[in-house]
Amino acid sequence: MRVWYLLLALMAPNAMAAWEVNMRQGVTEISHAVYDLHMTIFWVCVAIGVVVFGVMFYSIYHHRKSRGAVSDDFHESTKLEIVWTAIPFAILVVMAIPATQVLVQMYDASDSDIDIKVMGYQWKWSYEYLGQDLGNGENLAYFSNLATPRQEVYNESEKNPNYLLEVDEPLVIPANKKVRFLISANDVIHAFWVPDFAVKKDAIPGFINEAWTNVPEPGIYRGQCAELCGEAHGYMPIVVKVVPEDEYVAWVENKRQQVAAARGITPTVASK
Amino acid sequence: MSAVIDTHGHEDHGPKRGFMRWVTTTNHKDIGAMYLWFSLAMFFVGGLFALIIRSELFQPGLQIVEPEFFNQMTTMHGLIMVFGAVMPAFVGLANWLIPVMIGGPDMALPRLNNWSFWLLPFSFTILLSTMFMEGGGPNYGWTFYAPLSTSYAPPSVTFFIFAMHLMGVSSILGSINIIATIFNMRAPGMTLMKMPMFVWSWLITSYLLVAVIPVLAGVITMMLMDINFGTSFFDAAGGGDPVLFQHVFWFFGHPEVYIMILPAFGIVSHIIPAFARKPLFGYSSMVYATSSIAFLSFIVWAHHMFTVGIPLVGELFFMYATMLIAVPTGVKVFNWITTMFRGSMTFETPMLFALAFVVLFTIGGFSGLMLAIAPADFQYHDTYFVVAHFHYVLVPGAIFAIFAAMYYWLPKMTGNMYPEWLGKLHFWLSFVGMNLTFFPMHFIGLAGMPRRIPDYNMQFADFNMVASVGAFAFGFTQLLFLAIVIITIRGGKKAEAKSWEGAEGLEWSLPSPAPYHTFATPPEVK
Ligand code: HEM
Ligand SMILES: [Cu+2]
Numbered sequence: 030m031r032v033w034y035l036l037l038a039l040m041a042p043n044a045m046a047a048w049e050v051n052m053r054q055g056v057t058e059i060s061h062a063v064y065d066l067h068m069t070i071f072w073v074c075v076a077i078g079v080v081v082f083g084v085m086f087y088s089i090y091h092h093r094k095s096r097g098a099v100s101d102d103f104h105e106s107t108k109l110e111i112v113w114t115a116i117p118f119a120i121l122v123v124m125a126i127p128a129t130q131v132l133v134q135m136y137d138a139s140d141s142d143i144d145i146k147v148m149g150y151q152w153k154w155s156y157e158y159l160g161q162d163l164g165n166g167e168n169l170a171y172f173s174n175l176a177t178p179r180q181e182v183y184n185e186s187e188k189n190p191n192y193l194l195e196v197d198e199p200l201v202i203p204a205n206k207k208v209r210f211l212i213s214a215n216d217v218i219h220a221f222w223v224p225d226f227a228v229k230k231d232a233i234p235g236f237i238n239e240a241w242t243n244v245p246e247p248g249i250y251r252g253q254c255a256e257l258c259g260e261a262h263g264y265m266p267i268v269v270k271v272v273p274e275d276e277y278v279a280w281v282e283n284k285r286q287q288v289a290a291a292r293g294i295t296p297t298v299a300s301k
Numbered sequence: 302m303s304a305v306i307d308t309h310g311h312e313d314h315g316p317k318r319g320f321m322r323w324v325t326t327t328n329h330k331d332i333g334a335m336y337l338w339f340s341l342a343m344f345f346v347g348g349l350f351a352l353i354i355r356s357e358l359f360q361p362g363l364q365i366v367e368p369e370f371f372n373q374m375t376t377m378h379g380l381i382m383v384f385g386a387v388m389p390a391f392v393g394l395a396n397w398l399i400p401v402m403i404g405g406p407d408m409a410l411p412r413l414n415n416w417s418f419w420l421l422p423f424s425f426t427i428l429l430s431t432m433f434m435e436g437g438g439p440n441y442g443w444t445f446y447a448p449l450s451t452s453y454a455p456p457s458v459t460f461f462i463f464a465m466h467l468m469g470v471s472s473i474l475g476s477i478n479i480i481a482t483i484f485n486m487r488a489p490g491m492t493l494m495k496m497p498m499f500v501w502s503w504l505i506t507s508y509l510l511v512a513v514i515p516v517l518a519g520v521i522t523m524m525l526m527d528i529n530f531g532t533s534f535f536d537a538a539g540g541g542d543p544v545l546f547q548h549v550f551w552f553f554g555h556p557e558v559y560i561m562i563l564p565a566f567g568i569v570s571h572i573i574p575a576f577a578r579k580p581l582f583g584y585s586s587m588v589y590a591t592s593s594i595a596f597l598s599f600i601v602w603a604h605h606m607f608t609v610g611i612p613l614v615g616e617l618f619f620m621y622a623t624m625l626i627a628v629p630t631g632v633k634v635f636n637w638i639t640t641m642f643r644g645s646m647t648f649e650t651p652m653l654f655a656l657a658f659v660v661l662f663t664i665g666g667f668s669g670l671m672l673a674i675a676p677a678d679f680q681y682h683d684t685y686f687v688v689a690h691f692h693y694v695l696v697p698g699a700i701f702a703i704f705a706a707m708y709y710w711l712p713k714m715t716g717n718m719y720p721e722w723l724g725k726l727h728f729w730l731s732f733v734g735m736n737l738t739f740f741p742m743h744f745i746g747l748a749g750m751p752r753r754i755p756d757y758n759m760q761f762a763d764f765n766m767v768a769s770v771g772a773f774a775f776g777f778t779q780l781l782f783l784a785i786v787i788i789t790i791r792g793g794k795k796a797e798a799k800s801w802e803g804a805e806g807l808e809w810s811l812p813s814p815a816p817y818h819t820f821a822t823p824p825e826v827k
């Protein structure tokens with residue numbers, strides 16, 4: 030069955046998102062910068078490849094014994110060695126400049142508008158909104174679990190398009206705000222990865238790592254744990270719901286009440 | 302290989318007969334052959350595990366294995382291929398070839414040599430037996446990051462540690478032996494800068510091994526202490542540091558990946574000149590490039606850890622150093638290509654494998670360069686893009702070089718030529734199968750599929766299916782290699798002393814098959 034689908038897809042490659050061959054550009058300024066770096070280094074490699082493989086295939090074609098080629102004897106040239114050490118070196122120095130700039134930007138998590146603590150567990154994530162008091166000094170926090178039913182995993186029912194990339198409670202953040210993630214783990218190492226934000230940071234027990242994003246467009250963005258963390262490593266997705274700011278404020282308030290009520294805490298009035 | 306059995310009696314003494322010959326042998330050709338057979342056996346075991354992985358990943362959903370067993374398969378596949386297939390194959394070639402290449406009678410420490418080999422079957426028997434223990438075998442990845450491999454590991458982890466220690470002792474002893482041999486057993490006139498490239502590359506590799514295997518031993522001993530003796534090196538709850546594990550592991554691990562490729566560089570530097578009928582271009586530059594790669598390989602380890610949250614300056618340092626390592630690697634490629642230029646090339650099986658090596662290893666180098674760009678690595682890390690990268694450097698890199706070496710020196714080992722058309726068939730099937738398997742992995746990685754997962758969203762389905770088809774094609778093709786080796790041992794066209802028109806080096810001055818003992822009196826090297 031799938032084989033036919035595969036053949037079909039081969040015939041109409043553009044119609045199938047599944048034949049995607051390149052990195053996604055993502056939705057943030059950083060993810061675009063990363064994508065540009067990726068494309069730059071890719072084209073640098075292609076250019077070097079064309080030259081190197083070009084010379085190689087030229088020799089393979091022209092300098093073959095069956096075409097009567099007689100071998101030369103040259104086998105040393107300090108000049109050449111210097112040239113092909115210096116040129117790649119120069120290319121890399123040039124490449125290092127934009128890479129450094131983007132890295133510096135990615136590392137600058139200062140002046141955030143919102144701080145969220147992300148904890149990895151075997152095998153789920155928890156999100157804690159710092160400063161959103163439930164009324165007893167604890168912050169608003171909840172777990173986010175895989176929502177895909179077992180029947181889909183065991184092929185007993187049709188898989189939905191978000192198969193393995195869906196959760197019961199997504200992480201909710203506002204658009205156009207600098208959101209800082211403070212990332213750690215409770216048991217083993219996990220990694221928090223949202224490709225569309227170009228955010229990937231390991232969640233390590235005993236450490237708090239920082240990452241940040243600022244998403245201009247509301248939407249739903251999906252990622253997965255990116256560090257082997259045991260049996261259900263493939264089953265702890267990340268779903269981020271980005272909403273306009275007013276909606277976010279309302280959501281936080283509502284969620285605060287809801288979580289507090291569920292835990293029998295009397296919630297305080299909206300903090301800000 | 303074992304065809305040396307036929308050569309007994311022409312010298313003052315030949316090998317013993319029967320099983321005890323192999324247990325007690327101190328002959329470098331016997332030991333080399335045993336290493337090679339062991340490696341081939343492990344290659345099939347590791348390959349079987351890979352096919353189980355690819356079967357499960359043929360389609361989304363769980364069909365064949367459960368996630369827990371899947372993790373054991375990815376872990377064991379990696380461990381067996383790295384430590385059981387690639388490394389022993391290179392050590393086997395070193396054993397067989399280094400003494401005959403430098404004009405020495407045997408390895409410098411022949412009894413140690415026997416022990417180095419015989420540790421391996423025990424080590425890997427223990428490793429494989431863990432899969433039948435309570436809780437299963439290693440399921441924490443071949444990089445066995447703590448605390449997944451310590452506090453959260455199945456109880457068999459202690460056996461895993463023991464197996465790794467045995468393997469490490471074997472590697473250290475083997476490399477000490479190689480260093481001692483190269484420094485002490487060279488024929489008069491064989492100065493260092495006259496040594497064949499394979500010998501040079503192994504000299505450098507041996508130093509890497511002697512330097513980093515003890516680091517591996519250290520890290521697994523710390524694990525052992527954490528698991529069984531109540532320390533908390535890697536346990537955050539006890540004040541330990543899980544990141545320390547990764548630093549120590551990769552201080553071993555990155556040089557380790559070069560341990561798996563430098564001997565391949567050496568092999569290719571013999572084969573390309575032989576079939577281009579032209580001396581290796583830039584011999585001394587090759588020696589210096591290999592040495593610089595070895596040196597730089599000690600200061601790039603944290604490129605495997607760009608996402609663990611090392612400070613900005615650290616991140617920058619490791620990014621620059623990693624980019625730098627591409628320079629000497631490039632120099633080697635340029636030298637090989639200039640060796641071909643204005644040569645007189647023919648394309649027998651060893652050359653086909655060597656040419657594919659140059660092209661496909663370079664592609665692996667390109668993806669390495671992409672991975673070196675730290676901000677971009679945030680997107681690539683722990684995805685199939687990394688899987689594509691290291692399979693491009695290891696399969697058509699290390700493994701194709703091993704095949705090339707086997708076809709090139711098999712006539713010397715067995716006295717017979719392999720059937721050329723079968724060799725070429727093996728090459729082309731491997732070439733197609735390998736690219737079909739690993740090229741699409743670049744795409745699924747970039748599309749966002751994490752590595753080491755048993756199941757995935759449908760958006761990754763199509764290329765996964767292609768990769769699985771390719772894997773089966775590649776895997777079954779390797780049975781052909783086994784058949785070719787057996788056919789060649791049993792008969793075939795008699796090989797001449799100099800089996801290849803353009804072959805250079807002392808080994809080709811010996812008859813084919815090479816006698817059981819060679820260069821009892823050293824040759825004169827001009
Ligand atoms: C141009 C030279 C190379 C560069 C710049 C390079 C760079 C890198 C980088 C940055 C990574 C980390 C990727 C990540 O996890 O995000 C990596 C992974 C890896 N590389 Fe390379 N590499 C090069 C050559 C090689 C060679 C020659 C080998 C072995 C023969 C090799 C084997 C590996 C392996 C096995 C891994 C993955 C380890 C793991 O996480 O399981 N690389 N490489
Ligand atoms: Cu995980």
Ligand SMILES: [Cu+2]
Nearest residue numbers: 555558604605
């Ligand atoms: Cu590395």
